[in-house]
Amino acid sequence: MNLIFLGPPGAGKGTQAKKITEKYGYPQISTGDILRQAVKDKTEMGLKAKSFMDQGKLVPDEVVIGIINDRLHDADCKKGFILDGFPRTVAQAEALGILLDKLGTKIHTVLDLAVEEDELVKRLTGRRTCKKCGMGYHILFTPPAKEGVCGKCGGELYQRDDDNEGTVKKRFQVYREQSEQLGGYYSKTGRYKKLDGTAGIDEVFGKIEEIIGAA
Ligand code: ADP
Ligand code: AMP
Secondary structure, eight states: OEEEEEOSTTSSHHHHHHHHHHHHOOOEEEHHHHHHHHHHTTOHHHHHHHHHHHTTOOOOHHHHHHHHHHHHTSGGGGGOEEEESOOOSHHHHHHHHHHHHHHTOOOOEEEEEEOOHHHHHHHHHTEEEETTTOOEEETTTBOOSSTTBOTTTOOBEEOOTTOSHHHHHHHHHHIIIIITTHHHHHHTTTOEEEEEOOSOHHHHHHHHHHHHHHO
């Protein structure tokens, strides 16, 4: 099962992708996570991507397409994969189509999570992530038992640099201008589902399971 998660920043793509990975074992491929790691490691790619990310802009297509090309060739993707945060432009979606043809596979379901911007601002400014295992939290909605400490592995929680209100607004603008149209792009394939992402995490997951179970 090959899945794509679409939706604005904070819609719950990473949260839901992690739940699918946990239950079904398909690897979660987050271009945002891969880029943040590259920034942390100060690789050539990370140094190139950092200023785009800090400003809430998209990293150039060729960089993220290169990331996905490498990652989808890994053996663990043969059993299926979940794309979280890619594609974000039509050019990326077209490049993905060509790559999947070459690999002899396809996307089975595209899940587009819809959430209003006011709610997204609350989600993003309260988001915290474990430095060690990547587990996601929210200071109000899903707080850890002990403040600042991951309940799963004991790692330290951090707030992403781009989750401040100013950068968040820019990311919404970029989403509306460059990514939102992907809903229209994939709806033509008959494998596209838009779903309400405002319900609780488990309720959204239940809907996703219904959809992927029927696919
Ligand atoms: P995305 O990957 O789409 O940017 P995340 O999955 O990281 O978004 O979710 C953003 C924040 O919102 C996180 O703090 C997460 O815990 C919280 N969150 C995700 N889904 C829900 C939900 N259904 N209800 C409430 N909070 C949620
Ligand atoms: P995310 O973790 O998905 O919220 O992504 C964080 C940031 O990484 C984005 O604001 C972009 O700067 C960059 N990024 C992640 N995925 C992509 C992508 N597919 N195309 C371009 N930039 C991306």
